[in-house]
Amino acid sequence: MTTSFIARTTLAVAAFGALALAGTAALAGDQDFALLNATGYEIGELYVAPAQSSDWQEDVLGQDVLSDGQQANIKFSRDEDTCAWDLKVVYSEDNSSAEWSNVNLCELSAVTIKYDADSGETSAYGQ
Template identity: 50%
Template sequence: MTVLSAAALVSMVATTALAQSRQDFTLVNRTGYDISEVYVSPSKADDWEEDVLGDDTLEDGERANITFSRAGKTCLWDLKVVYSDDDSSAVWHDINLCRVERVTLRYNSKTDTTSATFD
């Protein structure tokens, strides 16, 4: 194996490891409402799995570190949040968590929509 081939292989392995470990992210709640449930599932999954907040609530203005204990083989994930006050929800699909470190949620009362920015 040439030095160039070895370097390319090391780079590819490091990129794959980084992609799998970088799925953790920070969720920031700037909606004006408390969030009682947060679900994160692979985009191709048929269900939402477990509420990652458990018994906790993500209050307006707070942030939560969402960590993955499972070794995911995908970078694309779906996110669902449920509000405490009326059990309404908002959903986003195909978030690339291999590149996103922070998701900030905002609610617009004029349009009655929750938006997300991905940094």
């Protein structure tokens, strides 16, 4: 990944935005999801924070990394009564990152992220 990758990383993905409309409040744990890395790069950090929060909190991958093609099951133990979350991944290779806002984790059970080398964009798709 290069500097142009960082500059061109998509901060908000239109397809994800359509899926990310916040619903009603959820009970803790309803926001659990699987994250599939289809970027071609290793993800070193994953942050999940309540939407519009100014604090990313801790890396939910901990000491683990998520290699290309791998999936991580993200379990919530937080006491947040919200469906809208912001996601951020940080790549191991160069510490570049991609972010998505207002992801409705009450309606999604899986999130796949992809990197398009031709466009330089990282995108996310919910299922």
